[in-house]
Amino acid sequence: xxxxxxxxxxxxxxxxxxxxxxxxxxxxxxxxxxxxxxxxxxxxxxxxxxxxxxxxxxxxxxxxxxxxxxxxxxxxxxxxxxxxxxxxxxxxxxxxxxxxxxxxxxxxxxxxxxxxxxxxxxxxxxxxxxxxxxxxxxxxxxxxxxxxxxxxxxxxxxxxxxxxxxxxxxxxxxxxxxxxxxxxxxxxxxxxxxxxxxxxxxxxxxxxxxxxxxxxxxxxxxxxxxxxxxxxxxxxxxxxxxxxxxxxxxxxxxxxxxxxxxxxxxxxxxxxxxxxxxxxxxxxxxxxxxxxxxxxxxxxxxxxxxxxxxxxxxxxxxxxxxxxxxxxxxxxxxxxxxxxxxxxxxxxxxxxxx
Ligand SMILES: Cc1ncc(COP(=O)(O)O)c(C=O)c1O
Numbered sequence: 001x002x003x004x005x006x007x008x009x010x011x012x013x014x015x016x017x018x019x020x021x022x023x024x025x026x027x028x029x030x031x032x033x034x035x036x037x038x039x040x041x042x043x044x045x046x047x048x049x050x051x052x053x054x055x056x057x058x059x060x061x062x063x064x065x066x067x068x069x070x071x072x073x074x075x076x077x078x079x080x081x082x083x084x085x086x087x088x089x090x091x092x093x094x095x096x097x098x099x100x101x102x103x104x105x106x107x108x109x110x111x112x113x114x115x116x117x118x119x120x121x122x123x124x125x126x127x128x129x130x131x132x133x134x135x136x137x138x139x140x141x142x143x144x145x146x147x148x149x150x151x152x153x154x155x156x157x158x159x160x161x162x163x164x165x166x167x168x169x170x171x172x173x174x175x176x177x178x179x180x181x182x183x184x185x186x187x188x189x190x191x192x193x194x195x196x197x198x199x200x201x202x203x204x205x206x207x208x209x210x211x212x213x214x215x216x217x218x219x220x221x222x223x224x225x226x227x228x229x230x231x232x233x234x235x236x237x238x239x240x241x242x243x244x245x246x247x248x249x250x251x252x253x254x255x256x257x258x259x260x261x262x263x264x265x266x267x268x269x270x271x272x273x274x275x276x277x278x279x280x281x282x283x284x285x286x287x288x289x290x291x292x293x294x295x296x297x298x299x300x301x302x303x304x305x306x307x308x309x310x311x312x313x314x315x316x317x318x319x320x321x322x323x324x325x326x327x328x329x330x331x332x333x334x335x336x337x338x339x340x341x342x343x344x345x346x347x348x349x350x351x352x353x354x
Contacts, residue, residue, distance in 0.1 A: 013331070013338045014315030018296060021331035024215035024266060030256035031217065031249055039248050043067070047251040054258050058195045059223055066222040066233055067250040068242035071182045072101045074208035074220040077240045078178055079145060080109040081230040082206060087144035088112035089178070090131045094121045094153045096180060108240060112141035120291070121152035122162070125169035132173055146170045149180040150198060151187040155297030159191070160198040167203030176229040177203065182210035182220070186295040189267035205229035211254055215266045215332045219250040266332035270296035273330035273339050280343035286350040290325050298328040306349045314342055
């Protein structure tokens, strides 16, 4: 028994972020399973050893997995290992590494980011070329990595072919490709393809694989698909403060997520709830669904006063103050009843019959 007190209502769910969700019960069970006794610290434990095979099953036997604490850490460690001090990373202007990591890639990895404006959060070979130039010019930070996000920060998806074209282009330029897969499971579920279809099979060199949004308590992983693309990961993970001493508890969560189909069940639910929400509000006068709904994000434009009233009832973020665009995220634990209640509230605040 515990002396802790439950201080929240576990039935209240919002649409602010997939990070607002709790931990999937099967993950909690796995953590309990790994508890007790002593295991060697810092990753030399039986759960972390088993993880190589689990990731190998998804990404191919050559894949090497490096568990870390969080997504910013995964990105920083991955990108640092892929660049020399004079090299730079081409990314979309909307990339999490550029907009939402507090400058960690610049401050902590000392990286130069070369952002490109995109209409939908997706890079293309043509867009990459806006920044991939000046090779050999000592005055310009040397473009070395193309970093893309799947699914993107704007809820859009790359097809495997689109990522393949990016990888081919980057490799022709002597560059390597990093994929921020904080929501890779949502992408695979939405595309109905295995995780390797848009990573290993099309030439991605390194990925940051997301666990937290997929149902873990915490934990992400750097997955190296091309060992020639990285240097010193073992040391960089520690110096970036991402080496967990009790790593077995990160690793066992990933085993629970990926050894069976939990990852797919969770991602499918989150995606299905986003579609259900978009469908429920699409025809409500005053709502404009502003981007294609491909994974577990819905973007919509609403009158500002409606957003304000709704935010008093449900948690969600305004994405763009100027346009009135809001972002609604669904999670592995979002229910049909959650979506229906929220959609009814949207209709009510807009004065439409539910
Ligand atoms: C695209 C993307 N990358 C990475 C992350 C990981 O961030 P964190 O450092 O919060 O785990 C997130 C989380 O919101 C994200 O959306």
